[in-house]
Amino acid sequence: MKYTLTVNGERKRIEADADADVASTLRAAGYKGVKCGCDGGVCGASTVIIDGEARMACGLSMASVAGSEIETIEALGSQGDLHPIQQAFVDHLAVQCGFCIPGMIMQTKQLLAETTDPSEQEVREAIDDVVCRCTGYQKPVEAVLDAAQRLRNDSAGIEESTAMTDGGTLDSGGERRD
Numbered sequence: 001m002k003y004t005l006t007v008n009g010e011r012k013r014i015e016a017d018a019d020a021d022v023a024s025t026l027r028a029a030g031y032k033g034v035k036c037g038c039d040g041g042v043c044g045a046s047t048v049i050i051d052g053e054a055r056m057a058c059g060l061s062m063a064s065v066a067g068s069e070i071e072t073i074e075a076l077g078s079q080g081d082l083h084p085i086q087q088a089f090v091d092h093l094a095v096q097c098g099f100c101i102p103g104m105i106m107q108t109k110q111l112l113a114e115t116t117d118p119s120e121q122e123v124r125e126a127i128d129d130v131v132c133r134c135t136g137y138q139k140p141v142e143a144v145l146d147a148a149q150r151l152r153n154d155s156a157g158i159e160e161s162t163a164m165t166d167g168g169t170l171d172s173g174g175e176r177r178d
């Protein structure tokens with residue numbers, strides 16, 4: 001059967017058997033950042049964002065996601081131009097074998113879409129769904145907290161530059177004052 005869905009912003013028609021799961025179908029379509037560790041909805045390696053929600057793609061049928069918007073790690077940065085979350089993981093040495101990292105980063109992306117300034121506990125709970133055998137989680141937690149700070153800085157920079165280009169100014173609290 002052919003399924004129509006949007007992957008990383010591109011409309012796709014993807015051929016798959018009726019009982020095919022989303023993780024292996026995405027991998028067969030070239031999205032190799034989707035990892036298959038347990039194929040049982042346990043390890044979190046297959047986590048992608050489906051219609052705004054981080055989900056383990058291995059346990060989902062293609063029929064259940066027809067028409068959905070899916071985001072995989074390939075939607076983020078590239079080797080020479082990493083997304084701030086990816087760069088924070090690199091800078092904090094939070095990547096060891098790397099197998100769990102796409103799932104961890106997609107969980108992080110959703111967390112930071114929901115809360116721009118998460119507590120350490122919120123970070124731990126968000127990435128807890130992804131099993132990592134290498135890092136002991138401390139460095140990934142530090143990376144996620146730093147990524148949140150980087151994204152907040154980027155966002156403050158954009159607001160400031162928008163205010164400057166249309167003639168406004170920001171007060172010391174970052175609030176706009178025209």
Ligand code: FES
Pocket residue numbers: 023035036037038039040041042043044045046047056057058059
């Ligand atoms: S491969 Fe999907 S959760 Fe382990």
Ligand code: FES
Pocket residue numbers: 094095096097098099100101131132133134135
């Ligand atoms: S970095 Fe190896 S499993 Fe997480």
